[in-house]
Amino acid sequence: MLIDEAYIIISAGKGGNGFVAFFPGKKSGPCGGDGGNGGNVYIKVNRNMTSLAQYAGKHKIEADDGGNGGSFNKTGENGEDLVLEFPLGTEFVETGTKKLIQLPSDDRLILVCQGGRGGFGNDHFKSSVNRTPKRAEKGHPGETRTFKVIMKLIADVGFIGLPNAGKSSLLNELTAASARVAPYPFTTLEPNLGSLDRIIIADIPGLIEGASSGKGLGIRFLKHIEKVKLLLHCVAADEDTKQMIKNYKTVRKELTAYSTTLATKKEIILLTKSDLVLPSERTAKLKSFKKLNSLVYCVSIYDLEALGKVTQIIKES
Ligand SMILES: Nc1nc2c(ncn2[C@@H]2O[C@H](COP(=O)(O)OP(=O)(O)OP(=O)(O)O)[C@@H](O)[C@H]2O)c(=O)[nH]1
Ligand SMILES: [Mg+2]
Known part of the structure; x- marks a missing residue:
């Protein structure tokens, strides 16, 4: 999901x-050190992240506390800062205040929770009227905030095609995604995202004939690829050419029914699972598809050269 x-x-x-302490012996002045500061919490973009899975469920995240002060004016250690990473474009809405924080797209760190200041040791309170103060301050609490993260x-690139065409398998090969793959239709029920050199690729559930009128899983998922620059249309090559062309046209029809903008996007056809087809057949299939769209390639998850070609196409898109 x-x-x-x-x-x-x-x-x-x-x-x-x-801390409260005094020098030993006659000198006997105060020497209680201050507490260290609590760790701050920052947020920052990580362009390789494509999900909030690591923050799923209500999640409590805490930075380290500062160490206590010691005798001989020893200051406590500062708590370590925490840097939380999120996908590009993530927004944070603070519950209660409804304040919105936009994640910067560059590498800047944004401070979201300030660590508490360390309490002063008794040395801090010495004065001309009180040379032996016996009080020290407790450490100050750090900030706590609750956010809805969106x-x-x-x-940038979207995979489309009938169910079982091998879309998720390709996403897994091209990116670090681990989408579920299975030898039957409708394995993907929610879009999967992957990142290839910071290019975001979406693998959406398969479309079937009548999807635009609600058949199968419908077409509501197409909204996730509305803004892509490139569509990679997967057609399984392990069927006869006539059926493959029919499959291709079915998906095009549903795409057009959803949005003409989507239907006019640049499209590259990938004849998938081509390892299951003889080389001579591959050539014939490519020739037939070239009549529909000149940008057509055979690909297989077992063919490194073809995967390299698809990677190059995506990077150049
Ligand atoms: N031989 C071979 N099998 C493949 C290849 N790519 C995918 N498959 C198999 O095809 C089946 C379907 O693959 P998926 O990646 O789940 O297909 P999908 O298009 O994501 O399917 P849905 O999520 O149902 O829309 C799985 O059994 C895969 O192992 C390939 O290049 N060669
Ligand atoms: Mg899938």
Whole structure:
């Protein structure tokens, strides 16, 4: 399932407590050190992320607390800062205030929760009127904020095709995605996203004849690929050419019924599972499809050269 929303509770670290101590012997002045500061929490983009899966379920995330102060004016250690990474374009809405934070698209860190300041040790409180203060401050609490996180990743390239055409298998080969693959239709029920050199590829559920009027899983998933620059139309090559062309036209018809904008996008046809077809047949199939669209290639998940070609096409899109 595509996890594109999450709730997270983020807490910065608490400051360490200040310490009460005195130098030994006659000198006997205060020497209690300050507590260290609590760790801050920052957010930052990670362009290879394509899901909020790691934040699924209500998630409590806490930075380290600062260490307590010690004797001989030893300051406590600062708590380590935490940097949380999110996919490009993620938005954060603070629950309660409804304040919106947009994730920067460059590598900037945004501070979302400030760590608590360390408490002062008793040395801090010495004065001309009180040379032996016995009080120290407790560490200050870190900020805690709750956010609704909304992923707004926009796909650059979209896989389309009938169910079982091998779309998810290709996504898995080309990216680090691990979409479910199975030898039957409708394996993919929700869009899968993958990133190839920061290019976001969407694999959507298969379309069937009548999808635009609600058959199969319908066509509502097409909204995830409305903004793509390139469509990769997968047609399984392990059928006779006539059937393959019929399959291709079925998907085109449903695409057009959904949106003419989508139907006029640049399309490349991939004749998938070509390892199941003899080389001579492959050539004949390519020739037939070239009459429909000159941009057609044979591909198989077992053919590294063909996968390399598809990678190149995507990078150049
Ligand atoms: N021999 C061979 N089998 C493949 C290839 N690509 C995919 N398959 C098999 O084809 C079947 C369907 O693959 P999927 O990737 O699940 O197909 P899909 O288009 O995502 O299917 P839906 O999610 O149902 O729309 C699986 O059994 C895959 O192992 C290929 O290049 N060669
Ligand atoms: Mg699939």
